[in-house]
Amino acid sequence: MRVKLAAVLIAFGLAAAPAFAETIEVRMLNRGQNGSMVFEPDYVELKPGDSIKFRVGHKSHNAASIEGMVPDGYAGFKGQINEEIEVTFDTTGFYGIKCSPHFAMGMVMLIKVGEVELTEAFRKAEVPGRARGRFDAIFARMDQAKAAQ
Template identity: 60%
Template sequence: MKYLLTMLKVVCLLALTAPAFAQVHEVLMKNRGTAGPMVYEPDFLDIQPGDSVKFIRTHRSHNAASIAELSPEGYQGFIGKIDEEIEVKYDKPGLYGIKCSPHYAMGMVMLIKVGDAKLTDAYRNFKAPGVADKRLKAIFARMDAQ
């Protein structure tokens, strides 16, 4: 019993002193959401370096891929396969744009803010195709309002 109590104390102490664990944030890929057709939910994430984002196949025929123009310098990016659930780890601070390859112009985009990152003119002036542009600007406006 005494041993058990000691162990419990050790476990509690570890839990209190351990650094915050890296989190996995889930994003749903949907044909329709509260913001309309072809959406990621949520369309904006504010995460910490070391965290991951998991793209969940809620409906079919979607993927997640980097938007090269909306990525930090030197970022290699990724292109998920259609209907593939992928988990992407973000180590470096910055703003990362995500698009669904087949539904980019229909506005299926989102933005991931990792650590300390500010919107630059390069992001603001970028012109995305179709509805994506409107939705990205709406995300930027929400960031500005924070």
């Protein structure tokens, strides 16, 4: 009887685990707090298994991972223009995200999944000039927050 009860409790615990995952909404906007062509928020920290729902705030945007700015082995994703998508992030690491048509205009964001340190190689990944400026601003905010702890 105890073995059956333990098996039921374990099965229930495993089935309920996804219920603890969180979904964060990120809006894709023509204009926001940080200027034009932005994701809001532009930096999100997640636990493995959490998701982001990319919402179309204005038309002509999408969300896509940036090649070379994802954890090793991550296949990446690319939403269609004007498509609201939900992406679950299971792998610990940093993820650079772009709006494909507005990447050169600096429409990027950063996602941190789990407890991980940002590497210099990630910080120096090759991206267009305006995207570089936005990423550098995000990195600076992260560094300030870490120094304040």
